[in-house]
Amino acid sequence: MNYKNLLKIAVRALVRNKLRAILTMLGIIIGVASVIAMLAIGEGSKRSITDQVSSMGTNMIMIMPNMQRRGGVSLGASSSMALRYSDVVTLRNESAYLAGISPEVRASGQVIYGNENTQTTIYGVSDEYLEIRKLKVGSGRLFNDSEMRSMAKVCLLGQTVVENLFGENSDPVGLTIRIKNLPFLIIGTLEDKGESGMGQDQDDLILAPWTTVQRRLAAIDYINGIYASAVSEDKSSLATEEITEILRRTHKLKESEEDDFRIMSQSELIETMSNITDIMKYLLGAIAGISLLVGGIGIMNIMFVSVTERTREIGLRMSIGGRGQDILRQFLVESIILSILGGALGVIFGYLIAKGAGGLMNLTTFVSTQSVVLAFAVCFIIGVFFGWYPARKAANLNPIDALRYE
Amino acid sequence: MSNTIIEIKNLRKDYHIGEVTVHALRGVDLQIKENEFVAIMGVSGSGKSTMLNILGCLDKPSNGDYLLDGVDVKTMNRDELARLRNRKLGFVFQAYNLLPRTTALENVELPLFYNSKIKSKERYDRAVNALEAVGLKERMHHMPNQLSGGQQQRVAIARSLVNDPVLILADEPTGNLDTRTSFEIMELFQDLNEKGRTIVYVTHEPDIAKFATRNVVFRDGRIQRELVVSERSYAREILKTLPVENIEEFDA
Structure with a gap:
């Protein structure tokens, strides 16, 4: 079976069950939207902080006396006369x-x-x-x-x-x-x-x-x-x-x-600040990532239900010449389409949420290409990963039993 | 002299259920020639369903030989069997097995999707021709739930025809239909047979078996008897004698 046919079969199967497809995608949409929005807010605040620090002069170098210790007791930085x-x-x-x-x-x-x-x-x-x-x-x-x-x-x-x-x-x-x-x-x-x-x-x-x-x-x-x-x-x-x-x-x-002295340059300071905001950003992203994972499990769940529900369809497809791998690919492509499409909608919603939240809370937000690419890659992986097992189950059905399934 | 489509010699099929071995077929010899119209009969447990599964390359014999259109089925793997079904066989089921929420046309196109040599234009044309052959061209954009049982079975028959198979296998094709509609479906099969199709169907109704040219009766995993139908029924004739009840069936 060529890829055009495969795609057509998968799309037709999804269109037959529009409501279910949309509900399945909802999990992915929410997951991706929250990842995108969180990363946008994180990236935005990183940028606004770096901008403010830069406005104090990026060439600046500060030299401070280093903390002195006498017998292991710190005397504090300002006590130094270095x-x-x-x-x-x-x-x-x-x-x-x-x-x-x-x-x-x-x-x-x-x-x-x-x-x-x-x-x-x-x-x-x-x-x-x-x-x-x-x-x-x-x-x-x-x-x-x-x-x-x-x-x-x-x-x-x-x-x-x-x-x-x-x-x-x-x-x-x-x-x-x-x-x-x-x-x-x-x-x-x-x-x-x-x-x-x-x-x-x-x-x-x-x-x-x-x-x-x-x-x-x-x-x-x-x-x-x-x-x-x-x-x-x-x-x-x-x-x-x-x-x-x-x-x-x-x-x-x-x-x-x-x-006996300590040197801090403004560029170092900027780096430290962006490291801190990066940590915040990835923390937010990780929390949102969990909801993406839940969305993926939702896809697997629905695909399992779908395989059971469509057992006779699978039997029929096999009897008219569908090979195990054709069935496998069909279910895999269905799950990838669901997750990629969910991902695309999620990016759009995430962007809107980031803009809305930015306006509401007076935050700078920035949706980076990196986070969009990441979201799509993760969606594709989720589609393959969570679609694989149900698809295998479908492909391994015995056509005779599948045709008689009630 | 016509070609032999099916050549079966001393075919056996055993099932192992736990430690018990069930002998579903205990040595069957059967030949079916091109343009034959064969009814397989038998009570349940006689082995007729197993026979149909093997004929349809959905299952492989445990012993013995099966040549389909000159191809030895025994040595083939799962994928090769799938390909064989796609190119050489057409299936009709008791429960129609149409995809729900899918138009008649798309249902009929389905087998051709699994043949990557066929382009979408040819696929469409062949599906329309098959629907025309079963008299449902005008309804090609209808969903199964907008069609009567008889019409759904016609769509299924069109689907079995679309790949131009050497053999059509039907598993109790009239089992879910009323008498009149059953005869209409048999009329369609007889038409197709007259045009050169080889058809094998399973039934347990003697009335329906009489439409075939030959009956094969199974019992306890063996062929009990084989007979050429002497007083063959012709569905077209019988339909004329029946009162017209389901007029709406003929609405275009």
Whole structure:
């Protein structure tokens, strides 16, 4: 029997029982639709998170002091004094892959203007910091070299701080606030940046010269971290290696000693984030996959019922010349058609569900070609796998018994 | 001198049910020539059904020889037998065995689907011709449940004709039909026989057996007697004497 005849026979057999065929497909439709929708939601949230992280600058490299251990007791990362301003100078002079570099010294404390006050973090940085972290001066100006050298008490405010102290849409440039009881002149404000991918307010900060924060507010002689940017995104792993090499050398670390610093690049961070969302995506997909499996078992169930119900038909087909393999193929093709057709409808419904849910819950969704191809492949396998056993049962019937079956 | 279609020598068939062996056929010799019209008779358990299954290549003999149209059936495997049935035999069953929710035309086309040499155009033409031969061309798009019992059996006969077989085998073809319709079906068989078809049918009604040219009576797995029908009935003649009851049967 050729394939055209085979297909025609199988399609006619399915059309004879439209309702049953549709009900059988329903299991597959629901299974595939949920797989597609879940993967679309997972993929969508992965993309929106990566987009947000990228907006913070994909070239960014952070150098933090590594956790110190004394006799097995961790002293916590911020307790480390491993990084000094001299490291910033060395890196700036020796590195070939860095476009900008800035120290970061953090202090947190109460900020007062008049009878308003707020609690925030004051970042002591150099002028290159804004470029690295994709921050922009809104009004006023940035501090200059002489202000950095002289530990001038000047600062720039993030929008959240401005709102908390002065109310919305006010321009506080030229006014003086008190940070930890020291008067600071506001020389500028920062542009609104919004929330980060992690839901963190990126406008709740004050920038000041790093020398001022180090000596006057934190009263320390080391720095909390170094922010740098690679010349381009694809050079960021080279830059990371280079920084490791330079810092290990200048920190005089022996072969056997661990790094006393930790480097995180933004591209690594993106990778970590997408790994996390991938796990979420596959978890959702796996749950949906179970319903697909149930759909497949439904197909097997119906095919078994169908073989029993159509025993006489099978006997007749055999008596007029159908070979065992013809019968086998007919039932197999029927089950494959059911699952593939169910898969196609499932993809369509899954797409609609993803769009609908996306609109309703304000989520980004993305139906990838990969997931559609996967769904079809799985459907085909389900059709063959769950159709095989009933089809074999049909093919092995004895024509005489099958013809007499009541 | 006409060709021999069926040549059976000392044929035996044993069934093993658990440890018991049942001898269904205990040595049968039978010859059927081209254009014969043979009725096989016998009480139940006489071996006539087993004989029909073997004649129809649905079952293989345990012993003895069976040549169908010069082909030795004994050496063939399952698939070869299926092919043989497809090319050389036509089956008519007591219960018609039409596919439900499938038009008369598609039912008749069915055997040709299992012959990949036949293209769809030829398949259609041959099915229409077969339906015309049984007088149901106008009803070819009807479903079985829109046809009377007699019409359904005609569709089944058309299906048995469509592959141009050397032999038509009918298993109690009138068993589910009333007297008048039974005669109509026998009339159709007699017509086909006159046009050169070789037909073998099983029946247990002596009235129906009289339409054949030869009767073969089975008893206890052997042929009890074989006789040429001397006073043959002709269905067309008998139908004329019957009062017309089922007029709607003839509506086109």
